[in-house]
Each structure stands twice: as structure tokens, then as C-alpha cells.
Amino acid sequence: MKKIPLLDLKAQMAPIREELLQAVAKVLDNGQYIMGPEVKAFEEEVARYVGVKHAIGVANGTDALLLALDAAGVGAGDEVITTPFTFFATAEVVSQLGATPVFVDIDEKTYNIDVKQIEAKITDKTKAIIPVHIFGQPANMDEIMALAEAHNLFVLEDSAQALGSEYKGRKIGTLGHAATYSFFPTKNLGGYGDGGMVVTNDDELAQKIRILRVHGSNPKYYHSMIGYNSRLDEMQAAMLRIKLRHLDDWNNGRRERAALYNELLKDTPLVTPYAAEDRKHIYHLYIVQADDRDQLMAYLKEKGISTGVYYPVPLHQQDVYKPLGYEKGSLPVSEYMSNRTFALPLYAELETETIHMIVDTIKEYYANN
Numbered sequence: 001m002k003k004i005p006l007l008d009l010k011a012q013m014a015p016i017r018e019e020l021l022q023a024v025a026k027v028l029d030n031g032q033y034i035m036g037p038e039v040k041a042f043e044e045e046v047a048r049y050v051g052v053k054h055a056i057g058v059a060n061g062t063d064a065l066l067l068a069l070d071a072a073g074v075g076a077g078d079e080v081i082t083t084p085f086t087f088f089a090t091a092e093v094v095s096q097l098g099a100t101p102v103f104v105d106i107d108e109k110t111y112n113i114d115v116k117q118i119e120a121k122i123t124d125k126t127k128a129i130i131p132v133h134i135f136g137q138p139a140n141m142d143e144i145m146a147l148a149e150a151h152n153l154f155v156l157e158d159s160a161q162a163l164g165s166e167y168k169g170r171k172i173g174t175l176g177h178a179a180t181y182s183f184f185p186t187k188n189l190g191g192y193g194d195g196g197m198v199v200t201n202d203d204e205l206a207q208k209i210r211i212l213r214v215h216g217s218n219p220k221y222y223h224s225m226i227g228y229n230s231r232l233d234e235m236q237a238a239m240l241r242i243k244l245r246h247l248d249d250w251n252n253g254r255r256e257r258a259a260l261y262n263e264l265l266k267d268t269p270l271v272t273p274y275a276a277e278d279r280k281h282i283y284h285l286y287i288v289q290a291d292d293r294d295q296l297m298a299y300l301k302e303k304g305i306s307t308g309v310y311y312p313v314p315l316h317q318q319d320v321y322k323p324l325g326y327e328k329g330s331l332p333v334s335e336y337m338s339n340r341t342f343a344l345p346l347y348a349e350l351e352t353e354t355i356h357m358i359v360d361t362i363k364e365y366y367a368n369n
């Protein structure tokens with residue numbers, strides 16, 4: 001039986017393997033292993049790709065959020081509004097800074113923060129909003145920016161899953177006051193280890209993040225603030241530069257395969273992803289809904305098809321956030337979706353025939369259940 005992974009990183013790597021090895025060799029021979037020319041070039045290339053003034057490489061996507069919020073002045077006693085339907089890091093960094101995450105429920109179609117419910121959660125302690133472009137689908141940025149302007153809030157786009165996504169013809173990452181990316185291996189632009197980046201058009205914010213990532217020093221050994229050791233690795237940058245050239249092709253490959261899934265899954269009970277007309281969804285994950293999710297996932301696993309749940313527990317229901325006092329049912333859409341959504345295999349190298357086979361297996365399950 002042929003096993004089908006959720007994501008096949010080796011298949012993506014194979015055609016560029018030689019180029020990657022040459023890039024690593026270049027770094028080894030160059031001898032500058034931290035903050036060398038590859039990091040600088042990659043930062044410039046990402047800034048150009050996204051269409052922003054500044055791109056600052058950091059150690060990972062979590063640190064990108066942390067340093068950006070720190071630079072924006074988020075700290076003890078502040079509140080930061082975000083979604084509970086995301087990876088833990090989005091809220092974790094808020095807590096690390098001594099601030100409190102305030103969770104707003106999600107929209108049932110896009111899985112993004114429900115902008116209609118944000119205003120009711122704004123208090124005089126609210127300092128920032130972190131929309132997450134979840135699964136590669138842009139959040140409603142116009143409405144979020146209008147609220148932010150009215151209430152003088154900092155907006156940080158968590159774009160870890162959305163490098164290359166577009167909103168009304170503009171690239172994600174240019175819409176808020178700053179945005180962050182992750183180069184964790186499974187992300188649409190993934191390295192071979194950890195990596196992250198902050199982008200912004202704000203000169204002052206960018207300068208502060210550049211200082212924060214090197215222990216708050218400028219120049220070296222002269223410390224003006226308490227910072228971090230959080231730099232993008234030179235070897236990762238060298239390899240990511242090669243991969244960035246393929247990103248649009250890979251994202252388009254995902255979009256084409258998602259469209260095929262949508263078409264083929266039409267006459268099944270599964271709810272397929274919604275993609276708003278005015279946005280370019282890059283399908284970091286292809287998420288569907290099923291009433292009998294766990295049973296269907298078990299059936300697919302038996303047939304060699306990997307699937308995954310993103311995310312099984314919404315953040316307001318995580319043990320560590322129990323003290324925040326969210327009752328069961330308080331954010332009903334995210335709780336409901338956590339029990340019924342899951343991801344099907346999706347990557348640019350996934351064969352059309354394999355997609356047909358996966359859908360046939362799903363239909364076979366429903367024929368018998």
C-alpha cells in the first residue's frame with residue numbers, strides 16, 4: 001500500500017538538492033556564520049517580494065511575534081486581541097511579555113477572527129490586535145485596520161501560514177503595522193531548521209527590532225535595552241534564498257490542487273474550504289469539516305492516507321489559560337470547528353491521480369457509513 005503523507009518535504013527538496021548543497025558550501029567557505037551576506041540578501045529579497053521597506057530575520061516565527069510586540073511597546077498590564085483558532089505561539093508571546101491575550105471568536109467560513117466581535121472586547125488596556133491569516137487565508141484587514149485606527153491600536157499580522165497570500169490585490173504583510181513569517185520546515189516557505197522574519201514599513205519599529213535581536217545592543221557591547229539572542233541563521237538564509245524563487249510556483253501548485261479537491265469533494269458530506277473572491281488563499285493547509293471526523297480520519301489512516309487536526313484545542317480552552325476564565329461555549333465557533341476540522345494531504349508535488357484516489361477513498365467511507 002502506497003503511503004500518502006500530509007506533506008512531502010523530500011519531494012520538494014529533491015529537484016533543488018544540488019543548489020541547496022552549493023548554497024551551504026558557499027556559507028562554509030565564506031566563513032561568516034552569523035548575520036552574514038546571505039541573511040542581508042534574503043532580508044532584501046523578502047522585502048522586495050512582499051513590497052515593504054524593512055525585513056528583519058530572526059530565529060523563528062514565534063520570536064518574530066515576540067520581538068515585534070516588544071518593539072511596539074506591548075508589556076505588563078496590556079491586553080492584546082487575537083483569535084483562539086491558531087497555533088499556540090500567537091498568544092504565548094503576549095503572555096511572555098506580561099500582557100493578556102483576549103480571545104475573539106472566529107468566522108465560520110474563513111476560520112479567521114470575526115471582525116464583528118472585536119469592538120466589544122476593546123478596553124482602555126487594549127494595545128494591539130493580532131489577526132492570523134490562518135491556513136493561508138487572509139483575514140478581513142480593512143475592517144481590522146479601521147478599528148485599529150479608531151482605537152489607536154497596533155496591528156501585527158501573524159502571517160506564519162500566509163507568505164504570498166493576497167488581500168484585494170495586496171500582499172499579506174503590507175496591510176498591518178508589521179507582519180511576521182515563520183520558516184519552520186512545514187510552512188509554505190520552509191527552511192531546514194528554524195527561522196522567522198518581521199516585515200514593516202515603520203523605520204523606527206524596524207530599527208528597534210534590529211537592536212532587540214542582538215541583545216538590545218547598538219553598537220555591539222553597548223546595550224540600550226534588554227533584548228534577545230534571536231537571529232536568522234546564515235545557512236538557513238542561504239537555503240531560503242533558493243527556495244523563495246520557487247514560492248509562487250509552489251503556492252500556485254497548492255491552489256490548483258485545492259481547486260481540484262473542491263471540485264471532486266462537491267458531492268460528499270465534507271465542507272470544503274471557503275475562499276473569499278477578493279483574496280488569494282495559498283492553502284498552507286487544505287482544511288475540511290466532517291461530522292464524524294475522527295472515524296473518517298481513522299478510516300483514511302487504515303488506507304495509508306495521512307491527515308491532521310489543526311487545532312484540536314482552541315487556545316482559550318488550553319490548560320494554561322484556564323485562569324483567564326473562558327467558560328465552555330464562550331467562543332462557540334472555534335470550539336465547534338476544533339471538533340470537526342482536519343487537513344487532507346496537500347503540496348505542490350501531490351499527483352492528480354493521488355488526489356482522485358484520496359477522494360475515492362473518502363467516498364468509499366461514506367458509501368459504507
Ligand SMILES: *Cc1c(COP(=O)(O)O)cnc(C)c1O
Nearest residue numbers: 060061062087089160182183184
Ligand atoms: C508556525 C506558526 C507560528 C510559530 O512559528 P515558529 O517558526 O514555529 O516559531 C506562529 N503562528 C502561527 C499561526 C504559526 O502557524
